[in-house]
Amino acid sequence: MKNRRHSKSNRAPIYLVGLVCVMLSASFAAVPFYDWFCKVTGYGGTPETYSESFDGPILDKTIKVRFDASKAKDMRWNFIPVQNEVEVKIGETALVFYEAYNPTDEPISGQASFNVFPFSAGNYFSKIDCFCFVEQTLQPGERVKMPVTFYIDPEIDKNIETKNIKSLTLSYTFYKLDTPNES
DSSP, rough: HHHHHHHHHHHHHHHHHHHHHHHHHHHHHHHHHHHHHHHHHGGGGEEEEEEOOOSSOOOSOOEEEEEEEOTTOOOSSSEEEESSSEETTTTEEEEEEEEEESSSSSOHHHHHHEEEGGGGGGGGEEEEEGGSSOOOEEETEEEEEEEEEEEEEEGGSSHHHHTOOOEEEOOOOOOOOEOTOOO
């Protein structure tokens, strides 16, 4: 009977190591899952994305759009908005730029995630084209201007939560991607 108890107690560390592995795997899967969830639902200020220009009404009401840029801790690029803010008419298509620079002596790939604040405006901030849709690779010393084409859907003015919004912020965070030749 002692051997039976002894063998059960030896399993506890195995179960604990297994639990740690499952939790670690879940933590890595959480970021892409949350990003997907936000893109699908518009939750968390994730803008809608479209592949063609907006041809709806342009209202005689403006919203100030501010731009923010940040990077993950391991991303070694310099990354900034070219302009800090623009004022756009609701329904009007706008084009703005962000700038990225790779000051290192090696190519670096990255991908940007984005959101809009206040979060309630995320469903009405519609991107037509954006550098964030695809992976970006900068060669050593390369500097690029990256475009964002967007409009604010006139439906924003019909929603009680969003019709009085005077300004919003479009934020990007660039994350370093591991390339196949990196170890």
